[in-house]
Amino acid sequence: MLVVGAGVVGLTCAVRLAEAGARVRVITADEPAETVSRIAAAVWYPTRTDPDPRVLDWAGQTFDELAAQAARGVPGVVMRPTRMLLRAEVSDHPWWSAAVPDFQIVPPAPGYAGEWRFTVPSVEMAPYLEWLRERLAGLGVPVRRQRIRTLREVAGLAPVVVNATGLAAGRLADDPAVYPVRGRIVVVANPGLSTSLRDEGHPAGPTYVHPRSRDVVLGGTFEPYETDTAPDEEVARAIVARCVALVPELAGAPVLGQLTGLRPARHGGPRVALDPSGPDGIRLIHNYGHGGAGVTLAWGCAAEVVALASR
Numbered sequence: 001m002l003v004v005g006a007g008v009v010g011l012t013c014a015v016r017l018a019e020a021g022a023r024v025r026v027i028t029a030d031e032p033a034e035t036v037s038r039i040a041a042a043v044w045y046p047t048r049t050d051p052d053p054r055v056l057d058w059a060g061q062t063f064d065e066l067a068a069q070a071a072r073g074v075p076g077v078v079m080r081p082t083r084m085l086l087r088a089e090v091s092d093h094p095w096w097s098a099a100v101p102d103f104q105i106v107p108p109a110p111g112y113a114g115e116w117r118f119t120v121p122s123v124e125m126a127p128y129l130e131w132l133r134e135r136l137a138g139l140g141v142p143v144r145r146q147r148i149r150t151l152r153e154v155a156g157l158a159p160v161v162v163n164a165t166g167l168a169a170g171r172l173a174d175d176p177a178v179y180p181v182r183g184r185i186v187v188v189a190n191p192g193l194s195t196s197l198r199d200e201g202h203p204a205g206p207t208y209v210h211p212r213s214r215d216v217v218l219g220g221t222f223e224p225y226e227t228d229t230a231p232d233e234e235v236a237r238a239i240v241a242r243c244v245a246l247v248p249e250l251a252g253a254p255v256l257g258q259l260t261g262l263r264p265a266r267h268g269g270p271r272v273a274l275d276p277s278g279p280d281g282i283r284l285i286h287n288y289g290h291g292g293a294g295v296t297l298a299w300g301c302a303a304e305v306v307a308l309a310s311r
């Protein structure tokens with residue numbers, strides 16, 4: 001089997017297919033460390049993902065897998081307590097809370113209308129992508145650099161081809177529903193924070209503070225159809241200012257860098273499906289369009305790909 005793409009979606013698929021006994025190889029235009037996946041914040045949270053039973057199932061499976069990985073010390077994976085500050089009163093539990101064992105609604109902090117608390121997996125993508133790659137090496141799965149122009153080009157290479165090319169799938173699968181959503185984050189030194197804080201409804205833009213082992217991810221932006229990934233000092237300063245206002249301990253924390261990536265979004269949600277119109281003689285399985293939730297859905301989608309591959 002051939003997996004095209006070595007972001008978090010492609011690598012997790014390759015791991016699960018190889019664990020299921022398939023002979024697998026991966027081709028990728030970019031090193032895993034150069035993918036959008038490397039930029040992800042990357043906490044378990046189905047950011048701006050529409051409620052859908054399939055998505056909830058993928059998210060739940062991924063939650064359980066990442067929680068198990070955190071428990072056995074997989075590099076970069078921990079469980080992170082989170083506070084979500086709400087600007088509007090919400091009495092119902094969000095649809096995704098069914099996947100989160102300790103989700104609770106608590107009295108709001110001053111100035112807010114509501115608050116949720118929950119503990120979710122949080123992943124540092126640099127060591128995690130490296131770990132996924134090593135796991136593949138252990139399973140005998142080669143990862144090779146190759147940029148394809150069409151999926152037809154690789155049709156002769158394997159009877160099953162998994163298309164995990166993220167944003168590029170829009171062109172490769174001729175799918176007009178795929179579109180970019182630019183995200184910008186700033187990374188600063190960690191002054192000793194351990195709880196994630198989110199104020200997604202901030203009028204100046206989504207605001208979040210995600211501590212990691214040595215640094216803190218400050219966010220962010222969510223900009224559909226914006227494709228310029230050059231750094232923007234003004235936006236970075238505004239992100240830092242919003243986050244410092246939210247968490248004053250961040251004031252003066254040295255800025256370590258700013259990152260920009262294009263989330264591979266798709267109208268209608270991720271496409272995880274067999275494509276009957278794939279090139280002759282191969283079973284083409286798509287797995288792309290995860291938007292701002294690729295880390296949150298990866299392991300559940302990989303399980304579905306294994307089922308589709310063996311059907």
Ligand SMILES: Cc1cc2nc3c(=O)[nH]c(=O)nc-3n(C[C@H](O)[C@H](O)[C@H](O)COP(=O)(O)OP(=O)(O)OC[C@H]3O[C@@H](n4cnc5c(N)ncnc54)[C@H](O)[C@@H]3O)c2cc1C
Pocket residue numbers: 004005006007008009010027028029030031032035036037038039040041042043044045146147148149164165166167168169182183184185220260261262263264287288289290291292293294295296297
């Ligand atoms: C700022 C920011 C913050 C985010 N935070 C979170 C978060 O907190 N939680 C979360 O779940 N998600 C988050 N995301 C979203 C997450 O990063 C994506 O959903 C995820 O990385 C998508 O993974 P992917 O493997 O589909 O795509 P990618 O990581 O883009 O990988 C695509 C792969 O396909 C390959 N490819 C592309 N074209 C070709 C070609 N022609 N030939 C061969 N190979 C090709 C690429 O080289 C690459 O290997 C965030 C994203 C951004 C930008």
